[in-house]
Amino acid sequence: MTRIDDTFARLRAEGKKAFVAYIMAGDPDMAGSLELMKGLPGAGVDIIELGIPFTDPMADGPTIQAAGQRALEAGMTLSKVLQMVQEFRSGDATTPVVLMGYYNPIYSHGVERFIREAKAAGVDGMIVVDLPPEEDEELCLPAQAAGLNFIRLATPTTDAKRLPKVLQNTSGFVYYVSITGITGSATPQAGDLAPAVAAIKAGTDLPVVIGFGINTPETAKLMAGVADGCVVGSSIVKSVGEKKPLGEILAQVAALSGGAHSA
Template identity: 60%
Template sequence: MMSRIATRFDALHREGRAGLVTFVTAADPDIETSAAILVGLAEAGADVIEIGMPFTDPMADGPAIQAASIRALAAGGSLTVTLDLVRRFRRSDNETPIVLMGYYNPIYHRGVATFLEEATEAGVDGLIVVDLPPEEDDELCLPAREAGLDFIRLATPTTDEKRLPAVLANTSGFLYYVSIAGITGTASAMASDVGAAVQRLKTSTDLPVAVGFGVKTPSQAASIARVADAVVVGSAIVDAIAKAPEGEAVNAAKTIVAALAKGVRDARKVAA
């Protein structure tokens, strides 16, 4: 049986368009609002949802997502809460793929076997664990694959031809191309550079290539959608949640995601 991620990308391919992958941090700004935001993301047009697992030291993330982790932890966010939010989401949506993104420390402390059992039971489809390189695949990647979860790896502008085979070896679901060097939310991706990079990656893998880091606006998302299989947006959504007036975080998230989704969908129509 095809995974939710494979099913979604197959559907996108048949529709002839790129997908929109959205990122938010679990329990930001609080647990109940976060649960409503997740539902709202799918309603507004997110094709895949990445949920950040709150962590005290999110070293690959920029200020916006670091601040989201701080807010989430202060609101009671944890790995347990993250998994519960996925369970709640699955009560109303059994189709939208959910990917947990974060760092290995909370998973390690929970125990890999326990975490994987709980994640699959909750309805998680894939994992992005940014601080586990391919050399450590025995630690989590291979057990996750055996449990039926996709393990999504990141490639960067500095991933050369020598390194790429190791990155791709046990990757599944999709390949996440980090379009800029550095942390999230601090620069903008250039479609011309991304297009060449995606084509290079496509010569080495049949996996869909999703492009993220530095995509903030509908127009930027549209330009990336013309050359990639999916566009990943995180910091801009997290920023919208942070800046929303009290009680308006769900609407703020839905508004920006709807605009991003329209940009992504219209882009492929224009290019066709």
């Protein structure tokens, strides 16, 4: 049982859906993003997705691309991302932290070293968007052997033939991408997603959370209503980019989490 497993079990017992928030590590700088990260659980965030900045983020929309660029320009590295998690863990031993990013920084860091350091820092899982199931031996299987969840994305183009392969070595939860395209690019429709979520649940006992395109409490409620939770990223990251005060951003997060939790 990981912190992710424990969190979903607790939420089920409480009759609640999960609210997952994404922020970019190091945006606008390490200190600022760490302060925001520390404030997320108090704003109702159940699981934190922490972005690893990368120079070529193919699945990210303009908002998150810009955040990654700001973080890189501020000197953010994978080692500093792990340091952020370690500092967060010194005051929070329960909120799950999932790293989200691309394989290149992990490969450059060294897979064995990354897994060892991530586990020691208090990371609970990872989403590596450019590692397909055919490459599970690269990172997925070693990570899971070390007790880290490896969370896989399913998309509207994941057909019935492909889905079992996607689910095969997934753990923690399944992240369903609600739209075809990049982050922050469109608004999903709950009625369109229910059959896709049902198809995933027919193939796994894992929770399913919906992400991409969720930017209001109302949309968060609708998306969480057809799944086990929802993910919000771009709208939070946009507020960071606009240099809104921390209290204002956390109030925005609290409103979004309230929508998800009321589903």
